[in-house]
Amino acid sequence: MASNVVYHKIEELPGVVPLFPLRAALLLPRGEMPLNVFEPRYLSMIEDAIRGHRIIGLIQPDPETAEDDERPELVKIGCAGRLTAFGETGDGRYLITLTGVARFRIVEELSVVTPYRQARVAFDDYVADLAPGEGQDDVDREALLKTLKDYLEANSLEADWDGIRRAPNEALVNALAMMSPFGPREKQALLEAADLKARAEILVAVTEMDLARAKGDASSSLQ
Structure with a gap:
């Protein structure tokens, strides 16, 4: 799914991103990941992303964390994706596509009032992710x-x-x-x-x- 926005510098990316923890999920720069979103906290996240910069941070729970943990520890490296497709199903779910932009490192998870988690992140180590075909x-x-x-x-x-x-x-x-x-x-x-x-x-x-x-x-x- 082509994006209408091309990021040329890491300064164009947000310093704070919403976090979407998904076990064994992998998003990479310019890769496309379709997702079926149904949990209320992530429905809220999608709605806020649409109103904002449309960037969502896909990240894994720490592999040592139990799968049924409501607030698992997270690994430190994830990938930011831009919301490039969005559809409503009629039964309360959203079908979306995230297109990978660049990897990030969590600097600090924030204390927030939103039902979903957010973190201050750094893209500095992954500047090359913005260059298509690098390497x-x-x-x-x-x-x-x-x-x-x-x-x-x-x-x-x-x-x-x-x-x-x-x-x-x-x-x-x-x-x-x-x-x-x-x-x-x-x-x-x-x-x-x-x-x-x-x-x-x-x-x-x-x-x-x-x-x-x-x-x-x-x-x-x-x-």
């Missing part, structure tokens, strides 16, 4: 595609290979990372990768470990 020439595309092919074959899955071959490295790496079926720790590692090359390497390594584990489990079950 994509360093990605080992061949290794990435080989691992993807192995994963699809192992899981009897199909893919649009014409579309994959046409995709630029940034779009390919980030889309595969966001769609990957891995858990919170792996998703956070992908988010915090130093650059696109490192993210692709982590994605390949985690996928290969998953394939090796599945192969080992299959061998054990046959013995």
Whole structure:
């Protein structure tokens, strides 16, 4: 979903953002995440974002926090997304799309009267996130595609290979990372990768470990 606003400098981003904690969710710069919003506190957050700067901070609860914790501890690094699509369902839910802008680090969570959490954040460490395609020439595309092919074959899955071959490295790496079926720790590692090359390497390594584990489990079950 294309955004009507392009951010060129981190100073254009808000210093305080609403926080949307989602376990095992990964949003990356220029990636698109559709969300079905139904909790009252987050419905309120969406309405306030529409009236304001339309930026929402997607972030994971700390993996050590229980899933049913109402106010979980949060990891320190998340990704700011711009609300680029919004729809009402007629039964009280909102269907939205967040388009990733840049990663951030939580400086301080604020004491607020809103039903949703807010934090003062810093984007300083992630200036490169604002530059489309930054570092994509360093990605080992061949290794990435080989691992993807192995994963699809192992899981009897199909893919649009014409579309994959046409995709630029940034779009390919980030889309595969966001769609990957891995858990919170792996998703956070992908988010915090130093650059696109490192993210692709982590994605390949985690996928290969998953394939090796599945192969080992299959061998054990046959013995």
